[in-house]
Amino acid sequence: MFRYLLVCALIGQLAVPTQTIGQPLTGRLKTLDSALTLLHERAMFNGVVLVAEQGKVRYTKALGTANIATNEPLTTKSAFNLASVSKQFIAMMIMQLQERGKLRYDELVGTYLPVFPYDTITVRHLLTHTSGLPEYFDLAQQYTGPLDTLTNAGMLHLLHQDKPPLVFRPGSRWDYCNTGYVLLGSIIAKLSGLPVETFFEQNIARPLKLKNTYIYYYKSSTTPRNRVYGFNREDGKNVLNDLIRLDGVIGDGNVYSSAEDLLVWDQALYTEKLVKASTLREAFTPVKLSSRSDEPGKTYPYGFGWFIDEGGKVLKHTGSWAGFRTLIVRYIDKKQTLIVLTNGTNAAGRMADEILSGKRPQLPKTQLITNIRLIDGTGAASRKAAVRLRNDRVWETGDLTAFPNEPVTDGRGLALAPGFIDSHSHHDWALKPDAIPVVNQGITTIVVGQDGGGVPFDTLQVRLKQQPVSVNMASYTGHAMLRQQAMGINGLYRTAKPDEVARMKTLLRTELQNGSLGLSTGLEYEAAFFSNRDEVIQLAQVAADSGGRYISHIRSEDMMLDDAVDEIIQIGRVTKMPVQISHLKIALRDKWGQSARLLAQLEKARAEGVNITADCYPYDYWMSTLRVLFPKRDYTNPASAEFAVNQLFDPAQSVLVRFAANPTYAGKTVGDIAKLRQEKPAQTLMGLVAEASAFSKKNPDASGVEGIMGKSMDEPDVANFLTWPHTNICSDGANDGHPRGYGAFTRVLGRYVRDQKIMPLETAIYKMTGLSAEHLGLKGRGLIAPGYYADLVLFNPDTVQDNARIGDNRALSTGIEAVWVAGQLVYQGQKSTGAHPGVLIRR
Incomplete structure (x- = not known):
């Protein structure tokens, strides 16, 4: 089912009437018409909508093309692939066979399909998605070739041959499963002695006099009538997206019908034209789930091919496959019907359902950024392009033309990149809503809980709810924080006892469940310095077992650097999870110039299977x-x-x-x-x-109480660490103190990329975005690509520069022209816009 992105109704940009609550149907239909027209203008609706009341058509709308190759216009007679809306027709044929005594719902599937390899699954389980079978798509992709067409017989053969394990005990839970309905198609053919499409024609289409309803599948011999072809919109262009090799099956989809015919079908379900009323009542009854002796029986609001809402007052089903999105809703108490058929992978269905249900419609909002040099975060060469946003995501990129009345930002030939991700930040300390230290250097996401510190995840959540901010935030769980909770503030200067380690592990599991990225340590600091490797490895293993990660201010960055690096490599080797060295540096004068040797040590570990990476800030002095x-x-x-x-810092x-x-x-x-x-x-x-x-x-x-900026690194070593392919950029900055808090990212772009040319601009952006997201395990961020969050920065590569210095550590960067977070402009012209759309990112 298609998840439709919703935001607040557009004011001014999309002038759609929004007051639908309490409106009569006529008023709601006007709202619907305006919304569909506007969505079509924005390339977000290509299809047919029909609304009926008491069986009479009250509204129809057909916009767009049935076939992008011929530009044939859509009509209410156009036959769409119904995708999963097909399931109700398959269920009807099963009901017809049941009424004729050909089958029983509670009989084992193997009774009718002898090669079916499971002896606990019934026909009812298939009808109600309670079989526990895995999806057939995975089996087909694994065991068939790219030129093979999957058929019903072929799918049954795969199940018989490989017998994949069930996902759950049949009848114990509900889980949507297309495999079950393909098997029902096979049962129909077996018991009727006819091809499914023939039985369908004789027992549904013909009795109801449906003119544009039929079963059509890949390499089918059926001649389609008024067939609609699916397509996708990709980067401003329509691309065919229709039947594929898996579409040789019948059951879970591939019933075609028109809006007019679907209304006839809907009205027939109020009668006994196809089956008895008692048979239909069972089809519209929520499925009962089997219970164990220690728990009561439950139900799930799904019958035979229908979702059941509001206690049976609303029956509905959606469909989503290839280039098609479909919806049928039957408002039983109001005797109203909504039919939405689209062939452009758009989804006006939910919006239409909301309007007819009396809810305020929420329309997608688009905006276009044109005339930019796109640096997409992958490391690929920049290119001229435009980028279109839809709500909080990137929708498309390429050679795009503005829609009517669409907001347009002229990028003036500047570079547009994903918003920078600060993988090691302390900006959460007294972070103000506008987050100027962060956004002024192009950062849109900060990752806190570093060096073993931080606060519990739910505390962060409460803070952001009480005081929204302009940037996103993710967090690790700090080792020292766990030690303090388990050992007390006065008990940190020793090795933890077994019961204290057990307590820390319990606390960490809770944090990971709440959304923490993993475990962070600050082993050079006293609160964790006295821990031993075993304590750290035990905790790291908890993070690994939960799919988390490990990031560390290692135990030494100077005298015992080699041993500290060996420790984090061991943690990665033992736990088999990604491990990252925070702010990689060599802070011992006698070891300056040995960055190549250290990087060789890390590369050797990577070659041995340890996923070790690093982040680095562009300064030769720490804080x-x-x-x-x-x-x-x-x-x-x-x-x-x-x-x-003499060795660890320069006092002067x-x-x-x-x-x-x-x-x-x-x-x-x-x-x-x-x-x-x-x-x-x-x-x-x-x-x-x-x-x-x-x-x-x-x-x-x-x-x-005290803090020092220590000059103790060698500039060539810093450059080497920055250019290592597995280093991403960080600030390690806060809202005061070290200039890195205001200028780390712009310093890389100005000093190291433009002036010293230690790496191409595209590589630097990759290290600030795509690579950072990969190292942190963040999904949907770090790239400018369709579906990714619209966290963006527009900057001038020729002028971008950090200005923060010792003594003037809060000077704003220049060259950062605009910053968007979740599609909202938060910073422009070195000023905040006052928008605070930042979210707390969960693992």
Whole structure:
């Protein structure tokens, strides 16, 4: 069944009357007519709609073509492939055979089809989608060739030959299954002694005098009357999409009929022209599901080829196959009928049903972005194109022409890319609704819960509900957060006990069920530093078992880098899930220049089957706490302090971002502070750590007591890490502090792509979008392609530039012209538009 995207009714753009509640049918039909006309103008309706009351036609509309090859216009006599609406006709023929004593609903299928290999499935199970059979499409694709036409006999042979396991115990649950209705087609042919299409003609079409109703299938000998051909709209063009090799079967589809004939069929169901009234009552009764001894029996609102709504007051069925979407609705209490037949993979059906039911119609909204250089996020070469959005998704790309009155944005020849995905972000700390630090650099999705921190997933959900924001957010679950919940804030500086690990695993499972992407660790930080590998691997395995991922600020980025890399590789090898190194760097002076060796180590692991990747930000200075400069956690050891100032950071270029114990130090380098204090930098470093610790003890509720931007990386290593094929771009930024919070992505585009030319623009965009989505497991994001979310950034490759610097860390980027999130413009001209369409993305 086709899922129709709905948004608020269009105001101004689509002038459709929206007040349908309480309207008489005449008023609703006017609304319907306006809506269909507008949808047709926007290439979202090609088909026929008929509305009847008391069996009399009150409204018909036929718009579009029956055959794109000949441009033959559609009429109410045009015969469409009904797709799954065909099932009610198959069910009727089964009912006719039952009335004639040819079969019983509760008899085993094997009674009528001896080669059928399951001995617990009845005819009733097939009729009501309670058989537990798998879909035949999968079997056919696996066991037949591309030139083979699947037939009913062929499908039965596949079941007999391979006997795939049942999905569930027959009768215990409801699950839509086309296989069952193909088998019913075989039963009809077997018991009647006639081809199904012949039995259909003799027992349904002819008695009802249907003029354009018949069964037609792939390579059928039947001569179709007024046959409609299915098609798809692909990037602004209509492409044939009709019968395929699987369409040699009869039962789940391939009954053709017109709107006029379907009304005759509908009216016949109020009579006994085809079967007795008692037989029809059973067909319109919800199926009873078998119960176990410990649970009561249940029903599901489906009968024999009909969905049953509102306690039987509404009977309906949809159809969706190849280029066809169909719908029939019978409003029993009002004696009204709605028939919607389309052949352009569009779906006016739900909208029409809503209007007739008295609901406010919600029409798709389109907009066109023209005259752009499309960089689609795949890494492919850019191309001139236009992009059309429909609601919150990309609809089509290519050489597109604006629809009448469609909003159009002229891209002025600039580059249009997917919205950037920040795979490692701390922007959720005090994030404001407009999210300017994020959107000013083209980011539309941030991924938080990093370095082992974060908050529970349901807390994030509550926050976003209370304060909507302009960007999307996804989250990992932090290891340190789990440790604190299981061990207490004062119990973190040791290895966890088995019962505490068990508690963490339970908490993590809950987070993963709620939608967390996986487990994040910050093993260099004290809250997790004292964990051992076994603890981390046990938790990582929980994430892997739930289909999650692992991302890590590894245990060391300097002295013990090799061991830390070995640890994350082991986690990937043991759990067999994707693992990612956060903000890949070499922060030890003696190891500068060894990026090629480190990348070779990662490539070796990948060749051995470990899916290890990395993200990286484009700066040679980091931001963290002063305490990470003591890898051995010996904060009063002069030798360790001396090692830090010589190997781990440059005091003359490393700036204190904040220092609550003495706020006047903020903005000064450690070297500057040492001069003020008339100390050596190593002595000053120890003093600063001690003073911050004392402040924290006196102010236990204070957070962010100290922070430093440490200059400790080599520029060539940064470039090598950025260009590694398995590195995506991140910011590791927040709303204050390090300039990366405002400019990481634009810095890559300006400094590294345009100026230094370390990689092509298309590759850089791929690393910010498609590759990031792949590394995070995000679906429907990261590309500009039909069906993907319309998170977009329009930028000027010639002028894009980060402007945030130390001392001016909130300067906005230039060259980012416009940003859309879910199809809504959120940033333009270096200003927020006030739109806040961001969502919390669940795994």
